[in-house]
Amino acid sequence: MPPAPLIEVDQLCVDFIGASGTVRAVDSVSFAIARGEKFALVGESGSGKTVTALAMLRLLTDARVSGQVRFAGRDLATLSEPELRGIRGRQIAMIFQEPMSALNPLYSVGEQIGETLTLHEGMSRAQARARSIELLDLTGITEPQRRIDSYPHELSGGQRQRAMIAMALACSPELLIADEPTTALDVTIQRQIIELLDDLQRQIGMSVLLISHDLPLVRRFAQRVGVMRQGHLVEIAPTAQLFDAPQDAYTRRLIDSHPRRTIGAIEPDAPQLLSGRGVGCRFWIKSGWFSRKPFDAVKDVDVTLSQGETLGIVGESGSGKTTLGMTLLRLAAGDPIGEIRFMGERIDTSSQSELRRLRSRMQVVFQDPYNALSPRMTIEQIVGEGLALHQPGLGSAERRDAVVAMLQEVGLDASALSRYPNEFSGGQRQRIAIARAAILRPALMLLDEPTSALDVSVQQQVLELLAELQRKYAMSYLFITHDLAVIRAMSHRMIVMKEGRVVESGLTESLFESPTADYTRQLLASFRL
Amino acid sequence: MSGTAVSLTPGQRAFRRFKTDRRGWWSLWIFTVLVVLSLFAEVLSNNRPIAAHYDGKTYFPLFQNVPETALGGDFATETDYLDPFIRSQLAKPGNWAIYPLNPYRFDTINYFSPSPNPAPPSRVNVLGTDDRGRDVLARLIYGFRVSVLFGLALTAIGVVIGVITGAVQGFFGGRIDLFFQRFIEIWGSMPELYLLLIFASLFEPGVLILLVILSLFGWMGLSDYVRAEFLRNRNLEYVTAARALGLSNSQIIWRHVLPNSLTPVIAFLPFRMSGAILALTSLDFLGLGVPPSTPSLGELLAQGKANLDAWWITLSTFAVLVGTLMLLIFIGEALRSALDTRKG
Numbered sequence: 123m124p125p126a127p128l129i130e131v132d133q134l135c136v137d138f139i140g141a142s143g144t145v146r147a148v149d150s151v152s153f154a155i156a157r158g159e160k161f162a163l164v165g166e167s168g169s170g171k172t173v174t175a176l177a178m179l180r181l182l183t184d185a186r187v188s189g190q191v192r193f194a195g196r197d198l199a200t201l202s203e204p205e206l207r208g209i210r211g212r213q214i215a216m217i218f219q220e221p222m223s224a225l226n227p228l229y230s231v232g233e234q235i236g237e238t239l240t241l242h243e244g245m246s247r248a249q250a251r252a253r254s255i256e257l258l259d260l261t262g263i264t265e266p267q268r269r270i271d272s273y274p275h276e277l278s279g280g281q282r283q284r285a286m287i288a289m290a291l292a293c294s295p296e297l298l299i300a301d302e303p304t305t306a307l308d309v310t311i312q313r314q315i316i317e318l319l320d321d322l323q324r325q326i327g328m329s330v331l332l333i334s335h336d337l338p339l340v341r342r343f344a345q346r347v348g349v350m351r352q353g354h355l356v357e358i359a360p361t362a363q364l365f366d367a368p369q370d371a372y373t374r375r376l377i378d379s380h381p382r383r384t385i386g387a388i389e390p391d392a393p394q395l396l397s398g399r400g401v402g403c404r405f406w407i408k409s410g411w412f413s414r415k416p417f418d419a420v421k422d423v424d425v426t427l428s429q430g431e432t433l434g435i436v437g438e439s440g441s442g443k444t445t446l447g448m449t450l451l452r453l454a455a456g457d458p459i460g461e462i463r464f465m466g467e468r469i470d471t472s473s474q475s476e477l478r479r480l481r482s483r484m485q486v487v488f489q490d491p492y493n494a495l496s497p498r499m500t501i502e503q504i505v506g507e508g509l510a511l512h513q514p515g516l517g518s519a520e521r522r523d524a525v526v527a528m529l530q531e532v533g534l535d536a537s538a539l540s541r542y543p544n545e546f547s548g549g550q551r552q553r554i555a556i557a558r559a560a561i562l563r564p565a566l567m568l569l570d571e572p573t574s575a576l577d578v579s580v581q582q583q584v585l586e587l588l589a590e591l592q593r594k595y596a597m598s599y600l601f602i603t604h605d606l607a608v609i610r611a612m613s614h615r616m617i618v619m620k621e622g623r624v625v626e627s628g629l630t631e632s633l634f635e636s637p638t639a640d641y642t643r644q645l646l647a648s649f650r651l
Numbered sequence: 652m653s654g655t656a657v658s659l660t661p662g663q664r665a666f667r668r669f670k671t672d673r674r675g676w677w678s679l680w681i682f683t684v685l686v687v688l689s690l691f692a693e694v695l696s697n698n699r700p701i702a703a704h705y706d707g708k709t710y711f712p713l714f715q716n717v718p719e720t721a722l723g724g725d726f727a728t729e730t731d732y733l734d735p736f737i738r739s740q741l742a743k744p745g746n747w748a749i750y751p752l753n754p755y756r757f758d759t760i761n762y763f764s765p766s767p768n769p770a771p772p773s774r775v776n777v778l779g780t781d782d783r784g785r786d787v788l789a790r791l792i793y794g795f796r797v798s799v800l801f802g803l804a805l806t807a808i809g810v811v812i813g814v815i816t817g818a819v820q821g822f823f824g825g826r827i828d829l830f831f832q833r834f835i836e837i838w839g840s841m842p843e844l845y846l847l848l849i850f851a852s853l854f855e856p857g858v859l860i861l862l863v864i865l866s867l868f869g870w871m872g873l874s875d876y877v878r879a880e881f882l883r884n885r886n887l888e889y890v891t892a893a894r895a896l897g898l899s900n901s902q903i904i905w906r907h908v909l910p911n912s913l914t915p916v917i918a919f920l921p922f923r924m925s926g927a928i929l930a931l932t933s934l935d936f937l938g939l940g941v942p943p944s945t946p947s948l949g950e951l952l953a954q955g956k957a958n959l960d961a962w963w964i965t966l967s968t969f970a971v972l973v974g975t976l977m978l979l980i981f982i983g984e985a986l987r988s989a990l991d992t993r994k995g
Contacts, residue, residue: 453895481897494888498661498910507906508896542661558892568895 126195127154128329129178129214129297134189136170136177136353147173147185149353155297155329162332162344162361164376166577170353171333175299179210194296212242215290217283219302224286225274231258231285232270238292257288262318280311287318294326301333308438309604313648316343335577337377341365349373379578381611384589385432388614392428395465395565395598396450399424402459402622403442403449419445419456420622429565430592432599434613434630436606436645442622443602447568450600451484452477465565482512485559489571491551495543501554502539505529508562528561529554532587549580553587560591568600573608585612606649610634618642668989675985682978689796696753696789698732703741703748733761753777755786757793757946769954769961779963781954787964791971793946798975801858802927808866809923810916813873818912820874821881822904828878835871843868851939858941865930873916873923880912914990921983925976932972948972 136148148170155161163171177187180198191198193209201209210216218224226234235257236250245253251270258266261284274282283303290298300319304312316339323330334340340347341361348358349370357370368374401423406414420442427433435443448454450462452469462470464484469477485508488494495504505525509516516524526536532553543551552572559567569588573581585608591597601612609616610630617627618641626639637643670676694701699712703722710717712730719730723740730737733754741748755761761775761784768784770776778787820828847864854860884890885908893903934940935949936956943950948968955965 451895453891475899478897478899481895484895486892486895488888488892490888494892496889496893496907496911499906500660507893507898511897511902544661555892558896562896 128157128159128194130154130190130192131174131178132190132192134174134177134191135187136173136182137186137188138184139186144186147353148177150189151350151353151355152189153348153355153358155331157296157329158323158327160323160330160332160343160345162334162340162347163350164334164337164340164347165350166335166376166579168352169350171350172301174350175216175301175331175333179214179216179299180206181210208242211238211295212293213295214297214299215293215295216299216301217286217290217303219305225282227274230271230273231277231288235270235285235289235292238289242293253292254288257291258285260291260322261285261288262314263288279307280314283307283311283315284318287315287322291322291326295328297329297331298323299331299333302335303332304336304339305334309606309648310438310644312339319343337380337578349376375579379582381582381585381607383611384586385612385614386430386589386593388428388431389596392430392596394426395429395431396427396463396600397425398450398460398462400460401425401446401449401462401470403445403454403456404459405456418459418622420449421459423460423617423619423624425450425617427566427598427600429598430596431615432592432601432613434609434616435600435602435619436604436609436616437619438604438645440621441619443619444570445622446619447570447600447602451486451566451568453486482508482562483564484566484568485562485564486568486570487552487555487559487572489574491548491555491575494555495551497543500540500542501525501529501534504543504554505558505561508558512562524561525557528557531591532557532560533583549576549584552576552584556584556587556591560595560597563595564597566598566600568602570602571604572601574603574605581608588612606634606645618645665989669985672985672988674981675989678978678981678985682975682982685795685975685978686799689792689799692792692796693756695751696755696757696786696792697751698754698756698759699730700732700741700748700750703746705741705746707745731762733759733763735763753786753788753792755789757790758785758944759789760784761786769958769964771961772963778967779961781951781964782958782961787951787967790946790951791948791967794948794951794968795971795975797858797941797946798928798931798948801862801931802924804862805865805869805927805930806920806924808862809869809873809927810920812866812870814877814909814913814916816870817874817877818881818904818909821878821912822885822900822908824882824885835874839868839871841868847934847939856940856942858945861931861934861940865927869923869927873919876915876919877912880915881908884908884911918983918987918990921979921986925979925983928972928975928979 131154132152134148134151135146138145138147151174163174165171173182176182177185178191178198180187193214198206225231232251232254235254236247239245239250239253240247255266255270258269263269263281263284269277269281277285303319304315307315319330320343332340332343344361346358346360347364349356349372351372357364357368357373359369364373365377368377401420402418403420405417405419407417409415423446425433435446437443445454445456449458452458452472458470460470461468464480469480502522502525505528506521509521509524522539525539529535529538534550534553543554546554572588573584576584588599589612592599601609603609613630615628616630616633618625618639620641626633626637626642633642634646637646688695693713697713701711701713703710703712705722710721712732717730718727719725719737720727722730722737724730724737732738740746761780764770764775764780764784766773768780769782770780772779776786776788778791780786781790816831820831850860850864890903890907893907931940931947932949932952935947936953938953940949941947948971951964951968955961955968958964
């Protein structure tokens with residue numbers, strides 16, 4: 123008989139009671155985690171992963187929870203609030219996705235780690251501080267003696283997540299719940315954090331419940347995986363078995379939904395559309411009362427883009443990839459430097475009113491489909507706005523026809539016309555944003571992380587749509603992303619950026635096969651994780 | 652995503668939420684009815700009959716001057732319809748007259764009143780008279796109208812100036828914003844009341860001059876809210892998307908940023924209006940407001956203070972003022988929660 127599991131979840135249901143009726147967020151979920159086991163829950167956004175974890179700890183205040191959660195033989199539902207508090211933090215600890223908002227900005231890291239220690243372990247302040255330094259050291263933060271007095275805003279994203287982990291480990295919990303611990307981090311940092319969790323799990327021997335949507339990460343980390351979909355646990359199996367022989371159709375689709383290369387080849391004699399020589403973007407930063415000093419967010423970048431080609435721009439957050447894209451389209455807030463040519467015309471010196479004429483030839487699709495559509499305009503107004511501006515001769519009926527045709531092309535129907543953005547899902551909104559840009563038949567589209575906010579299964583559909591539009595209208599894409607899988611699927615050539623400069627550039631395939639720069643190798647290593 | 656065919660604009664959804672707040676919804680109705688009624692104050696409360704029939708001829712004294720001789724009097728002067736003689740003439744068989752509900756205008760002095768002024772409420776004057784013998788109810792009706800119209804005008808001017816200045820500061824930011832902010836700080840620290848005192852002695856006091864002076868200072872609060880909304884909204888991606896489409900700044904402001912920045916403006920409208928009414932009332936109370944001939948709530952309050960034993964003046968004015976302000980505040984509260992997008 124196997125040893126008794128550490129935590130056992132039995133028929134857990136969570137209902138949210140809203141104005142429009144009851145919504146079942148988690149439906150009859152049952153699983154168990156053994157001592158020292160690494161278990162992962164995967165699923166797309168809204169599948170109920172996080173709600174399950176919060177319901178296990180009874181941290182949901184405005185929901186009806188039924189079912190049993192037994193931790194070390196005790197039913198958590200029968201415990202009083204003070205008894206639960208003894209378990210939370212001490213025996214079950216949790217780390218969150220967004221380390222900036224999960225840490226209190228008013229207290230230093232040391233105070234926040236020490237709080238758990240003095241509260242649960244009854245340590246004195248001096249003892250707590252010494253232990254906090256040990257813990258920070260354990261999580262691999264450099265100079266823990268100094269960092270302990272830092273405030274959250276003084277730390278980088280990776281350091282903050284390490285501090286969060288130190289806090290969670292403070293009382294040597296038996297179970298650690300990690301809710302998307304790496305999602306807000308850059309790829310190279312993601313890898314470090316997951317290695318750290320792995321190490322610590324081995325050292326301390328605790329159980330880990332990892333919640334993630336990132337399948338490669340889960341595959342590397344977990345021993346057993348549960349797949350969630352719309353509140354149900356559709357499949358639960360040991361990791362190798364799940365990935366090699368998925369039983370459930372949804373699991374198969376999920377595992378299968380990595381970006382596939384769908385782009386066509388470029389015409390050999392394709393004319394050059396966009397070129398930049400020594401492109402930079404300069405911001406003026408205040409120093410003192412009246413003086414300002416220059417800061418180049420992007421510096422010395424040479425790019426070329428032919429008609430029908432996709433140029434991928436890769437880099438971690440803050441590497442200047444979005445700024446570069448915006449500068450090339452003259453939409454950046456800073457001053458453009460260097461020479462930019464678009465369709466043979468120099469545009470780096472043009473005024474905004476001169477550029478307006480060219481705007482219909484270059485369009486943008488943004489990362490966040492929630493902010494990119496004005497909430498008070500109908501879809502017809504949003505998609506038709508560019509037409510109304512650039513083709514004023516069009517009557518309103520013709521314009522409507524053009525909008526309907528474009529919507530159908532991106533996979534939406536005419537019923538969308540009079541609706542508002544809030545009635546659509548993230549993937550649909552991104553389609554609308556693409557329709558708004560593509561209806562003008564631009565020669566160039568800047569795609570700024572167009573799929574980052576979308577679930578994996580939706581991501582592939584959007585990428586296919588983009589590839590199809592490119593084939594059909596011979597559009598050129600500047601494709602900005604931090605996701606190497608996406609760039610590999612979508613781009614002909616790519617450039618790698620770091621700290622505002624180009625580290626390496628070349629054909630996508632050859633760059634993936636044989637990177638020359640150290641930084642590129644590092645990036646690719648964390649990608650292959 | 653809802654499967655229903657009907658799509659509501661955000662505005663319609665807000666209106667639906669507003670309607671669910673019964674208190675605010677009813678307050679809006681009561682207030683609207685009161686304002687509309689007060690717009691017809693001349694018909695409701697006037698010393699002249701709406702229509703009169705005398706010796707086979709029909710007169711509309713509300714719209715024409717009828718000399719006393721036409722009604723059997725001795726003088727060719729304007730008829731005093733409160734004169735018992737004229738009343739008896741019009742009551743003769745064959746003659747008739749339709750009097751307004753309250754047979755006094757705000758400045759009508761009843762020379763034939765049976766009791767000394769200020770007269771307590773009686774059948775003759777429902778809410779009594781003030782110390783000059785003018786009917787309190789008539790003055791309240793006209794005073795309410797002046798206050799509400801003044802409040803509306805002041806609010807409208809304040810909103811227009813506030814939205815424009817806020818929009819310019821918030822959208823362009825940088826130096827323009829910096830300059831405007833310093834200007835507002837200096838402008839806002841000017842002693843408003845002293846200026847009013849000075850202007851009151853320089854010019855003939857009137858509604859217009861009050862409107863101008865109060866407007867000069869009334870836009871600043873709103874401008875700050877609009878500026879903050881613009882600062883937030885202009886950084887959202889749909890504004891960059893609009894710029895990428897090639898829209899000009901004014902088109903972006905008008906079509907994209909402004910509609911998304913008006914929430915605080917609308918939510919603040921009723922509160923601004925009650926503030927404006929209160930400002931006018933207090934200036935009138937101090938004698939710095941409208942000229943004494945204009946009916947006003949503040950002037951009535953001042954009279955009530957001067958004649959403490961005439962409780963009907965203070966009490967009725969107080970009731971009208973509190974009622975108006977409460978209605979406005981209830982409307983404002985309902986609006987504010989209706990515009991809260993976190994609610995369904």
